[in-house]
Amino acid sequence: MVEAYNGVEALAYYEKLEQGAVSLENLPEVVLLDLNMHVMDGWDFFETFKKRFPKYFSQTKIFILSSSINPLMKPELKKKRIL
Numbered sequence: 001m002v003e004a005y006n007g008v009e010a011l012a013y014y015e016k017l018e019q020g021a022v023s024l025e026n027l028p029e030v031v032l033l034d035l036n037m038h039v040m041d042g043w044d045f046f047e048t049f050k051k052r053f054p055k056y057f058s059q060t061k062i063f064i065l066s067s068s069i070n071p072l073m074k075p076e077l078k079k080k081r082i083l
Contacts, residue, residue, distance in 0.1 A: 002026065002028055005037075005038075006037045006038055006039035006040055007037055007039065007040030007041065007042065007044055007045030007048070008039050008040045009039075010031070010045060010049070011040075011045065011048060011049065011052070014049065014052070014053045014056055017056065018053065027056060027059065027060075028060060029059075029060065029061060030060070030061045030062075030063065031060055031061070031062045031063070032063050032065060033045065033046065033062050033063065033064050033065065034065050034066065035064060035065070035066040036066060036067055042064065042066075046062070046064075
């Protein structure tokens with residue numbers, strides 16, 4: 001299990017995977033993504049991860065968590081083809 005406290009840390013981990021500094025045996029199968037993270041929020045992480053690491057993105061199940069009860073979030077998730 002790998003822990004990242006924000007999107008920047010998570011992307012740095014995937015960068016290490018890409019460079020071979022971390023074994024692909026340690027490729028996360030699941031990401032629990034908080035949309036309300038500090039430093040880089042979940043939306044930014046999701047879009048950046050999808051663009052920079054498409055091969056890992058396609059192999060990873062992402063579960064989105066949020067403390068928000070904003071009803072406008074659901075259409076946004078559908079628009080991004082997340083929901």
